[in-house]
Amino acid sequence: MKNYDHKKIEKKWQGIWDKNETYKTSNSTKDKKMYVLDMFPYPSGVGLHVGHPRGYIGSDVYARMKRMEGYNILHPMGYDAFGLPAEQYALEHKIHPKKAVDENVKTFERQLSMIGLSYDWSRKINTTDPKYYKWTQWIFLQIYNSWYDKTKDKARPILELENIFEKSGNLKVNAVCNINTDNFTSKQWCNFSKKEKNEILMKYRLAYEGYSEVNWCKEMGTVLANDEIVQDSNGNSVSERGGYPVEKKLMRQWFMRITAYAEKLLVGLDDLEWSDHIKEIQKNWIGKSEGSIVKFPVNNMDTNIEVFTTRIDTIFSGTFLVLAPEHVFIQKNKNIISNISLVEKYLEEVKNKLDTERTDESNKTGVELKGVSVINPANGKEMSVWVSDFVLGSYGTGAVFADAHDKRDFDMAKKYNIPLAVSIRPEDDILFEKVKRLEECFSDEGILFNSGEFDGLTSKEARPKIIEWLASKNFAIKTTKYKMRDAVFARQRYWGEPIPLKHNTDGTISELKGKDLPLELPNVKSYESIGTGESPLAGVKSWVKEGYETNTMPGWAGSSWYFLRYMDPQNPKNFASKKAIDYWKNVDVYVGGQEHATGHLLYSRFWNNFLYDMGYVLTKEPFKRLKNQGMILATDGRKMSKRWGNVINPDDIVNNYGADTLRVYEMFMGPFDQSLPWSTESIIGSRRFIDRAYRLQEKVINKKSSKDLEKNLHKVIKKVTNDIENFAFNTAVSSMMIFINEAEKEEFIGEKDFKMFLQILAPFAPHITEEIWVGLGEKKTIHRSSWPKYDKKKIIDETIKIAIQVNGKVRSEIIVGNDEEEEIVKNLALKDENVVPWLENKEIKRIIYVKGRIVNIVV
RNA sequence: GCCCGAGUGGCGGAAUUGGUAUACGCGCACGACUUAAAAUCGUGUCUCGUAAGGGAUGUGGGUUCGACCCCCACCUCGGGCACCA
Numbered sequence: 001m002k003n004y005d006h007k008k009i010e011k012k013w014q015g016i017w018d019k020n021e022t023y024k025t026s027n028s029t030k031d032k033k034m035y036v037l038d039m040f041p042y043p044s045g046v047g048l049h050v051g052h053p054r055g056y057i058g059s060d061v062y063a064r065m066k067r068m069e070g071y072n073i074l075h076p077m078g079y080d081a082f083g084l085p086a087e088q089y090a091l092e093h094k095i096h097p098k099k100a101v102d103e104n105v106k107t108f109e110r111q112l113s114m115i116g117l118s119y120d121w122s123r124k125i126n127t128t129d130p131k132y133y134k135w136t137q138w139i140f141l142q143i144y145n146s147w148y149d150k151t152k153d154k155a156r157p158i159l160e161l162e163n164i165f166e167k168s169g170n171l172k173v174n175a176v177c178n179i180n181t182d183n184f185t186s187k188q189w190c191n192f193s194k195k196e197k198n199e200i201l202m203k204y205r206l207a208y209e210g211y212s213e214v215n216w217c218k219e220m221g222t223v224l225a226n227d228e229i230v231q232d233s234n235g236n237s238v239s240e241r242g243g244y245p246v247e248k249k250l251m252r253q254w255f256m257r258i259t260a261y262a263e264k265l266l267v268g269l270d271d272l273e274w275s276d277h278i279k280e281i282q283k284n285w286i287g288k289s290e291g292s293i294v295k296f297p298v299n300n301m302d303t304n305i306e307v308f309t310t311r312i313d314t315i316f317s318g319t320f321l322v323l324a325p326e327h328v329f330i331q332k333n334k335n336i337i338s339n340i341s342l343v344e345k346y347l348e349e350v351k352n353k354l355d356t357e358r359t360d361e362s363n364k365t366g367v368e369l370k371g372v373s374v375i376n377p378a379n380g381k382e383m384s385v386w387v388s389d390f391v392l393g394s395y396g397t398g399a400v401f402a403d404a405h406d407k408r409d410f411d412m413a414k415k416y417n418i419p420l421a422v423s424i425r426p427e428d429d430i431l432f433e434k435v436k437r438l439e440e441c442f443s444d445e446g447i448l449f450n451s452g453e454f455d456g457l458t459s460k461e462a463r464p465k466i467i468e469w470l471a472s473k474n475f476a477i478k479t480t481k482y483k484m485r486d487a488v489f490a491r492q493r494y495w496g497e498p499i500p501l502k503h504n505t506d507g508t509i510s511e512l513k514g515k516d517l518p519l520e521l522p523n524v525k526s527y528e529s530i531g532t533g534e535s536p537l538a539g540v541k542s543w544v545k546e547g548y549e550t551n552t553m554p555g556w557a558g559s560s561w562y563f564l565r566y567m568d569p570q571n572p573k574n575f576a577s578k579k580a581i582d583y584w585k586n587v588d589v590y591v592g593g594q595e596h597a598t599g600h601l602l603y604s605r606f607w608n609n610f611l612y613d614m615g616y617v618l619t620k621e622p623f624k625r626l627k628n629q630g631m632i633l634a635t636d637g638r639k640m641s642k643r644w645g646n647v648i649n650p651d652d653i654v655n656n657y658g659a660d661t662l663r664v665y666e667m668f669m670g671p672f673d674q675s676l677p678w679s680t681e682s683i684i685g686s687r688r689f690i691d692r693a694y695r696l697q698e699k700v701i702n703k704k705s706s707k708d709l710e711k712n713l714h715k716v717i718k719k720v721t722n723d724i725e726n727f728a729f730n731t732a733v734s735s736m737m738i739f740i741n742e743a744e745k746e747e748f749i750g751e752k753d754f755k756m757f758l759q760i761l762a763p764f765a766p767h768i769t770e771e772i773w774v775g776l777g778e779k780k781t782i783h784r785s786s787w788p789k790y791d792k793k794k795i796i797d798e799t800i801k802i803a804i805q806v807n808g809k810v811r812s813e814i815i816v817g818n819d820e821e822e823e824i825v826k827n828l829a830l831k832d833e834n835v836v837p838w839l840e841n842k843e844i845k846r847i848i849y850v851k852g853r854i855v856n857i858v859v
Numbered sequence: 860g861c862c863c864g865a866g867u868g869g870c871g872g873a874a875u876u877g878g879u880a881u882a883c884g885c886g887c888a889c890g891a892c893u894u895a896a897a898a899u900c901g902u903g904u905c906u907c908g909u910a911a912g913g914g915a916u917g918u919g920g921g922u923u924c925g926a927c928c929c930c931c932a933c934c935u936c937g938g939g940c941a942c943c944a
Contacts, residue, residue, distance in 0.1 A: 003898085280863055281939055289943075309944060322944095364942085390942045400944045407860085408942055483943050597939080668884070670872060674865095675937080682871065682885045689884085691899095731873070734883035741883090744900095803879040808925045810879050848924055853878050858924045 003691050006658025010767040014116060022781055023118040026072045033072040035584050036063040037563055037623075039592030039600070040078045040125075043104035045089045048111045049640045050648040050678055051632030054666050058629055058729060059591040060117045061667060064763035065724045067118070068787035074584060075118060076566040078125035079105050082133075083555035084225060087495040091528065097495045101128055111650060116659045116766050118783070123569045127497075127558030132565065134518035135575035136558050137500040140489075141511050143610060144207040144501070148176040148260035155260070155613040161204055162197075165189040170200075176260035178203040178210075198508040206257045206610065209509070212488055214533070216249030221531030223251065223492040247352065251533060254490040254499060254551060258606045262286050262482040264620070265605055273625040275673070281597040287483025292467050293397060294476045296321060296374040299382065301336075305329055305374055308396030308481055311405070312466045313459040315378045316451040317423035318401035321385045322366065322412065325350045326393035330369070338371035343387060350389045364390050364412040376401075377475035378466070379452075388412060396481055424459060425449045487603065489554060494527035494536040496552030503547045519548065559600050560607040563587050563622055581617055590623040593631070601626075627727050630675040632666070637677050648678055660765035661687040667729035667764055689733075690765055692740050693757075696749065697772055705750035710794055712742050713753050717790040720760045729764075736761060751776065756788040804829045805856040806838040822849050829855040 017023065038059050041052065056077075063075040081101040089104075090097040105126065112119075125132055146155045151174045164173060169185040184192075184200075192200070202208050215224040217239045224239055229246050232238045237246045258265075266286050269279045291310035298305060305321060323329060325347050334340050346367045366388030374383050383401070390408055391400055402409030404420040413420045424446035446459045454462045470476035490499070500512040500519045512519055522540050530539035537543050538550040561575070568580035586608075601623070608622035633639060634646035641647065653662050665686035670676040705713070716739040723732035739757065743749055755776065762769040762782045773782040797818055802825060804812045812834035816825055826847050829835060835857070842859035849855050 277864065277938080284862065284940060287940085287943065291944085307944080311944075388942095390944095392943065395943045397944095402944090406944070408944080411942095481943080483940090594938085665884095668871090674872095676871065679871070679885075685884045688899095695899095730871095731883085734873075737883055801879085805879080805925075808878095808923095813879075846924060848878090850878050850925095853875095854925085856878080856924055 004694050004768060004771065006660065006767070007655075009771050010114075010116065010654075010659050013767045013770050014113065017118075017781070017783075020781070022783055023067075023073075023075070023120055024122065025074050025076075025120045028072060029583055030072055032070055033074070033584065034063075034066050035074040035563075035567075035586070035588045036066065037075070037566070037587045037590050038077065039590070039596065040080050040559070040562060041108060042083065042085065043079050043081055043101060043108045044085055045093075045100065045104055046642060046647075047104075047107045048650055050650050050653060050662075050666075051640055053112070053115050053117075053650060053662075054632055054672075055591045055593065055629035056112070056117055057115065057663050057666050058627065058672050058727060059589065061663075061729060061763040062589060062591075062724060062727065064118055064766065064783060065721070065787060067783065068759065068762070068785060070786060073118075074123075074566065075120060076123040076125075076569075077112065077117070077119040077121070078123075078562060078566070079108070079127065080555075080559045080562070081105065081126055081128045082496045082553075082558055084227075084491075084493065084495075087493060087527070090495070097527065098128065101126075114654050114659060115650070115662065118766070123566050125562060125565050125569050127562065130518040130520050131570075131572070133497045133558060135565065136497050136553065136561070137512075137517050137519060138514065138575065139561055139607065139611070140207060140497075140553070140557070141500060142614060142616075143256065143607075144205055144511060146206045146610070146614070147204040148206060148257065150174040150176060153264075155206060155610050157614075158201060158205060162201070165200075175204055176257060178208070195507045202509075206260060207489060208255050208257065210253055210255050211250050212253045212255075213248045214251045214253075214492070215246050216251075216533055217244050217246050219244035220529065221533065222529035223249075223533050249533060251492065252490075252551075253488050254549075255486045256489045256603075256606070258487050258603070259482060259484055261606050261609055262288070262484050264609055265602065268605065268609070268621050272621060272623070274623075275594075275626070275628060278594055278597050278601070278626065278628065281594075282602060285484060285598045285602065289481050289483075291479060291481065292470075292476045293479045294377065294401070294470065295474075296377060296383070296401065299373045299375060301333075305385070305399055306397045307399045307401050308479065309401065311459070311463075312470070312476065313446075313448060313451075313454075313462045314403050314405050314423055315376065315401065315466065315470075316448075316454075317403035317405065317421035318376050318378070318383060319381075319419050319421050320383050320402050320413070321374055322391050322400050322402055322409070323369075323385065323387045324391040324393035324398040325387055325389050327387070327398045329399075330387060333372070336371055337369050339367070339369075343367050343369060346387065353389070362411070364388060364408065364415055366390075366412060366416065368416070377470060377473070384418065386412070386416075386418075394485065395483065421450070423448060423450045489557070490551035491554050492529075492533055492535045493552055494521070494524070496554065497521075497557055498537070499549040499551055499553060501549045503549065505547070521552075556600055556603045560603045561611075563590075563604070564608075564611075564617065575616075586617075586619045586621065587623045589625045589627065591627045591629060594628040628673050630671070630673050632669075633675055633677045635678055635680075640678075648680065653680075653683065657683055657687050658690075658767070660690055660768050663766075664690060664733060664764050668733040670730055672727045672729055686733075689737050689740065690768055692744065693761060693765075694768060694772065696740065696743055696754065697775070699743070699746065699749045700751050700754045700776070701748045702751050703748065705748075705753045706746060709743060709746050709749060710753060711797075712739055713757060714790040714794040717756065717760055717788050718795060721787070721790070724763065733764065736764075758782060759785060759788050800852050802829070802852070803854045804832055804835055805854055806835060807858060808856060811835050811838055818852070822851075825849060826855060829857065 036059050038056050063073050067073045086097045086101055090100040093100065127133060145158045147158050147161045149156045166189060167186055169189055171183050215229055217224050220239060220242065224246060228240050229237050230240045232243060238244055239246055266283065266288055269282060289310050291308055292312050294307050294309060295304040296307060337343055366386045369385045369387060372385045374385060376383050391398065402412065404410055404422045405424060448454050448457050448462050454466060467476050467478055498519045498521055500517060502510050504510055522543055524536065524540055527536045530536055535550045535552055564576050567584045568576035571577055604622050608617060609620050611617045612620045636646055638644055638646060650662065661683060665683045668686055716735050719735040720732045723729065758769045758773050759782060766783060770782050799815050800818050802814050802816055803810050804814060812832045814828050814832060826849055839859060844857060844859055846858040847855065
């Protein structure tokens with residue numbers, strides 16, 4: 001029998017499946033349903049390389065099995081096409097980004113199709129389609145029109161907040177909001193102007209206007225993303241294109257108050273079937289710290305400086321305070337700082353440092369605020385006050401107290417000769433008189449001294465007691481802080497969703513009404529930067545005249561909710577119908593790269609949690625189960641990239657070996673979540689496997705297979721079913737290879753059994769299995785046939801092999817009945833001819849029997 | 860620097876999670892078929908040793924009747940965070 005012609009067969013079946021809508025999601029509402037989703041791609045200009053489809057193939061194998069198991073499958077695909085790369089591609093090729101995206105999508109779609117993925121293409125979405133981004137804008141407005149109520153621990157409409165303000169002011173409102181919100185009564189609120197009200201509400205909104213520093217390139221007249229900045233030979237930050245200097249610039253932005261959801265995003269992880277690795281990354285990113293805020297009274301002033309600390313047990317050794325350069329205390333008290341000119345000079349220096357230049361940890365810089373001192377509330381001692389850029393204005397309270405136990409504080413003290421102290425007993429061999437850092441003491445188990453009544457307690461024990469003690473004197477309060485920051489939700493670029501807000505002439509901001517959505521991107525001749533750092537939209541007269549917001553949304557906007565749109569992709573009235581959301585609820589299995597751990601996966605969870613609060617979706621979490629595919633590296637072990645010239649194109653592989661071979665190989669090459677180097681040399685093994693399966697047809701007759709083969713078959717059905725469920729595709733393929741090896745040794749193979757084998761192979765090699773299946777007379781597609789069930793009785797081994805060890809070394813094997821009694825097995829082992837010599841003249845101390853596995857004789 | 864994860868043949872990897880290490884595949888060698896080659900099929904393939912037997916899962920120790928698996932220390936590689944108080 002000749003080998004099969006993959007080119008002919010694969011094309012043929014793809015056409016037939018397409019025509020028959022084999023993979024179309026049913027509109028039925030049967031209970032057995034499953035939503036299997038791939039992270040949708042960014043359609044770049046260069047098309048797919050052989051690594052991209054790995055995740056798609058894995059999810060496809062899974063979806064195909066589940067479909068055969070009788071589930072109604074939602075398995076869609078779409079394109080995430082807004083963002084910087086498309087814009088850059090367009091700039092380079094001098095075409096409109098829209099056109100670039102259309103071209104790239106075409107390439108992607110052709111390449112995805114040739115692999116035989118079982119998507120329901122009728123549900124395709126594209127984030128740049130106004131019919132799609134209408135709803136991105138709509139969700140943005142819901143977020144914009146909401147605030148976070150800490151008491152109820154959920155988001156609520158901003159209208160309800162206005163009502164509260166009207167009735168009782170903001171004194172009792174417990175909300176997550178921007179700092180510097182002054183208190184006001186209901187009466188005061190009612191007397192505020194429209195603009196004032198607008199500004200106050202802005203501090204509470206979950207999407208709010210603010211300012212942040214951006215990377216500004218004067219020469220290019222544009223704001224750069226971190227990816228667009230490189231270090232030149234002198235270590236200065238310059239633009240990747242052109243090598244122009246980059247500096248910091250304060251720009252108007254929009255923010256998303258993701259910090260309001262920090263705790264929910266942290267706690268929510270517990271119930272998710274995600275890898276511990278990704279959970280760990282998100283946990284670290286959220287960065288929860290429990291500690292306390294301590295007040296340090298300023299000498300000769302009626303004010304305090306507040307410090308956040310997780311190690312209040314070290315407060316007794318605090319000898320100085322360090323403020324962040326942006327700390328308001330400095331701005332407010334210039335008159336009492338005697339060396340203010342020196343301080344201001346330092347602040348100026350710091351201001352011009354880019355983040356990348358600020359990370360020299362070994363070299364601390366700073367200036368003492370002369371004329372200012374504070375009192376250590378724990379022991380009444382006087383402490384000097386410093387300003388240094390190692391303290392971050394954006395974390396905690398923007399101030400720390402310093403002592404010898406912390407490396408950073410220690411470095412600072414050493415450089416400027418500031419006195420240090422310790423309050424946790426040092427190990428005897430550490431000469432802390434010489435001001436060596438006492439890291440060993442900085443553990444939870446360190447013993448306190450120099451701390452009055454707390455002496456002798458461990459740090460861990462002392463901490464709550466010290467907080468309580470200081471709190472009773474009103475010097476401390478227990479607090480939790482998170483490292484996560486609010487997300488910037490604005491880009492000074494053209495190619496993104498317009499933000500559906502208007503700036504009115506009276507200084508207020510108003511949102512577009514639902515009926516005015518989508519606010520479409522204006523078609524402009526030049527979408528290049530206009531030189532001010534603002535988005536090109538700021539150069540569009542009609543746009544500016546209307547007062548439309550000129551920032552556009554960031555790349556992650558459209559991808560933060562797309563999984564909901566697939567449920568009901570054409571709905572013109574809602575982002576998805578209630579019925580569809582009710583039915584599909586959330587994504588059951590989500591497959592994608594782990595590089596999105598702190599971006600997309602966090603933002604999506606945030607939006608979904610928000611939509612849940614507002615009653616638009618039924619589950620808090622969008623992705624119940626997450627599987628991350630490993631990257632396929634080039635043969636040289638590096639990432640595949642045009643730059644290295646090591647890219648393997650799937651077109652060539654499909655052309656030479658066929659899609660089925662590519663699929664089997666990518667599943668077989670190693671564990672799904674592991675990064676692996678590609679090897680075109682090895683792929684032939686997968687093709688041989690398929691060829692052998694194909695040739696096995698010759699042995700098929702309408703008879704019962706041998707007992708052995710039957711047993712092997714049912715074992716492999718069990719194994720493959722379990723393995724696909726667990727995304728252990730590599731061992732699933734290997735077990736099918738073993739089955740083929742066994743089957744080839746047989747005289748013949750029963751038709752029924754062979755068909756069952758085809759069925760379990762079908763998710764991996766959909767084309768060739770369909771070809772053989774139909775060739776054997778089946779009328780309906782194999783991909784809608786029902787998944788074979790293994791027969792428990794048929795996989796029982798009547799006899800089992802037991803290894804016999806003497807002192808843990810294997811000396812022999814015996815074959816016994818599958819539930820032979822322990823005593824009999826032990827006796828057989830002792831009498832075994834290969835074992836006896838090892839027991840001569842020895843006293844048997846113990847015999848250990850592990851049922852069905854080994855006997856270990858200890859002498 | 861801190862926090863994770865991983866180290867098994869020439870190569871990709873498997874090992875029922877403490878129970879016969881190296882399944883399956885690639886490569887390689889030899890053989891069959893062939894005028895010949897390709898393809899295909901068969902046999903072999905961790906290592907030392909003629910053998911009996913010994914040694915091997917990054918290195919060194921430990922726990923155990925028994926360790927790739929658990930514990931301690933170290934080395935190497937990969938990932939995340941990065942002055943987070």
